[in-house]
Amino acid sequence: MSDQLRETNQQIVRGYIDGINAWDFDGMREIMAPDFVFEQMFAPPGMQKRYEGRDTLLEFQQSLTSLIITENLHDLELDTLASDPGVVIATYRSDMELSDPDKSYTNDYICRFVVRDGLITHFQEYFDGCRLVTSFGGTVTEPQIG
Structure with a gap:
């Protein structure tokens, strides 16, 4: 039972990532818990650090479609605790393919998803914020240490 549950939960997360890549908001909604x-x-x-509620996050993600043509999330590896x-x-x-052809954005991610009763309840995303800032025209200043 435990191995089957692990595989099912990994497939749910894979479906969510596929939904992001396709901007399939209805498909993502089906596997996200309301809370x-x-x-x-x-x-x-x-940047906002926390979004509470399925609809709040989906509204944020939908707002990105004017900036990002496709996220192109790839090299996905999944495991469970x-x-x-x-x-x-x-x-x-x-x-990512951006609507501004003069800009590009790539990053690496480590994420933690919590799946309960077939729905994703929590998603924590870790990425290199400096790469995000500089890709969209911002600057990061090297600190003076020592």
Whole structure:
């Protein structure tokens, strides 16, 4: 039973990632709990770190479609915690196609999803915020250490 649950939960997360790549908001809605929470743990200044509620996150994601043509999330690897088959760890890369052809954005991600009763309840995303800032025209200043 535990192996089957692990595989099912990984497939749910895979479906969510596929939904992002296709901008399939209806498909994502079907596998997100109504009280879904999304956290960008290392979001740079100016970006919201936490979204509460499925509809709140979907509205945010839909707003990105004017900026991002496709997220192109790839090289997806999934695993679950040995102690909890409902916690899915995902690693992947992005190579986004942006509406501004003069800009490009790639990054690497480590994410933690929590799946309960067939729905994603929590999604934590870890990425390199400096790469995000500089890709969209911002700057990062090297600190003076020592």
